[in-house]
Amino acid sequence: MKMEPGPGMKNYRSAHTLWVAYFFLALPFVVACGNRSASGSPQAAAPPDFNGVWSAPFTPDISKALGHQPPFTPYGAARFAKEDEFDDPLTKCLPIGPARGIQAGLMPFQIVQTPSVFTILFENQHTFRIIHTDGRTHPKDLDPTWFGDSIGKWEGDTLVVDTVGLDERTWLDTAGHEHSDQLHLIERFQKTDNNTIKWTVTYEDPKFFTEPWSIALPIARQNTEIMSYSCEENEKDRAHLRRTKR
Numbered sequence: 001m002k003m004e005p006g007p008g009m010k011n012y013r014s015a016h017t018l019w020v021a022y023f024f025l026a027l028p029f030v031v032a033c034g035n036r037s038a039s040g041s042p043q044a045a046a047p048p049d050f051n052g053v054w055s056a057p058f059t060p061d062i063s064k065a066l067g068h069q070p071p072f073t074p075y076g077a078a079r080f081a082k083e084d085e086f087d088d089p090l091t092k093c094l095p096i097g098p099a100r101g102i103q104a105g106l107m108p109f110q111i112v113q114t115p116s117v118f119t120i121l122f123e124n125q126h127t128f129r130i131i132h133t134d135g136r137t138h139p140k141d142l143d144p145t146w147f148g149d150s151i152g153k154w155e156g157d158t159l160v161v162d163t164v165g166l167d168e169r170t171w172l173d174t175a176g177h178e179h180s181d182q183l184h185l186i187e188r189f190q191k192t193d194n195n196t197i198k199w200t201v202t203y204e205d206p207k208f209f210t211e212p213w214s215i216a217l218p219i220a221r222q223n224t225e226i227m228s229y230s231c232e233e234n235e236k237d238r239a240h241l242r243r244t245k246r
Contacts, residue, residue, distance in 0.1 A: 050191060094146070098163055124229065127146075196219070
């Protein structure tokens with residue numbers, strides 16, 4: 001004998017159907033809320049992981065990467081015309097500086113990334129550079145230093161780094177492109193795949209250049225570790241350097 005469902009069973013089925021309908025209607029709202037922070041704003045995606053050992057192509061003359069000489073001011077052109085590699089600060093074992101440290105590809109560097117700092121450990125002279133990514137601004141009174149003061153912010157998958165307060169004794173490359181203490185660097189670190197970073201750097205220095213200018217280099221992941229290196233240890237080159245005859 002076939003039995004008809006009673007009133008209780010019909011009410012149960014109706015309630016169950018309504019519950020399922022409400023669930024699927026509310027699901028997009030629940031997911032959207034889950035992607036928002038406590039303040040109600042959408043949560044940003046986690047930045048790419050840049051941790052590892054990297055190296056850019058050795059670029060001893062940045063005008064080659066630019067395709068021509070930088071847009072010198074008369075002062076900058078005069079300084080470059082008389083520059084001699086004898087005066088390269090690296091021949092005195094002085095620190096290499098932030099941008100030149102990346103493009104001096106004969107020695108790799110290691111990136112150590114946390115939510116608040118993006119640190120670059122250079123094999124060259126075993127120096128380091130700290131880029132603050134915690135939202136701070138540059139200090140108002142900066143004493144120039146070899147690597148300057150760097151702050152970074154994420155623009156999607158790209159870390160944009162702003163650096164000021166650089167010691168004018170560093171060079172931009174081995175060819176003798178100099179700068180003043182007014183140098184302002186803007187760098188963009190964009191990870192294009194797991195083993196490649198597109199690095200773009202813009203140089204702005206009103207004392208040496210008439211306008212900002214930029215170069216871009218690929219940075220490749222290295223299957224190695226950075227080594228200990230001291231420029232002063234067993235240094236015998238300096239005594240043999242001679243000025244270029246002009």
